[in-house]
Amino acid sequence: SYALDNPEQKVTDTIKNYIVAKYPDWSKDEIRLTYKTAENIFSEMTALPKDSQLSVIEVYTDFKPVGSVVFPIRAVAGGMDRKFMIRAKVDVVKKVAAAARLIKKGRSIESADLKIEERDVALLPQKYFLSAEPLVSKEAKISIPGNSTIFEWMVGEVPLVRRGAPVTLIVTAPGLAVKTKAQAQEDGVLGSEIKVKRADSNKIVAGKIISAGEVEVKL
DSSP: OOOOSOHHHHHHHHHHHHHHHHOTTSOGGGEEEEESSOHHHHHHHTTSOTTOEEEEOOSSTTOOOOEEEEEEEEEEETTEEEEEEEEEEEEEEEEEEEESSOBOTTOBOOGGGEEEEEEEOTTSOSOBOSSSGGGTTOEESSOBOTTOBOBGGGEEOOOSBOTTOEEEEEEEETTEEEEEEEEESSOBOTTOEEEEEETTTOOEEEEEEEETTEEEEEO
């Protein structure tokens, strides 16, 4: 009833199942474990009953099993109940979009600016891109250094109206439409609200972009 077979693999499967239960978007194949100073523990575990059931003890509910972590592993079989502390480094490797070269702020992103590479995303914000397609024709909101993982906050739609551009301000009311010249005070995309400065009074008003050169204010 003794000689637990391949305890390292059983511990690995136990930890991966625990991580996937916490992070369903990650698959077991994407999780890589590197053990630190665990050889003696695995050797000790070979003396456990072969039908031992292993589990990760949840010390606290917001425990994050990523990065360098100590996993409390519980082994139960019959009347036996033991605990082992196993230190591991957890990497979650996904293919994500990264900058193939410097992408300057304000540039429209092209396919040649991008590459797909395996990266450890375990400690990254969950707002990266798994393919290049959603990024093509987007605009860089900041200068993105070459080789950087690209996150959602780094890119945006190409503005339909640029800050400083002349626009036609259309002031509308039931049965009324008055047009006047104005200047955009900020960038904006179709349907977004931006501030504009009227040319006739220098008054700042907020309006909705309805075309490349028109901003509407409803009274």
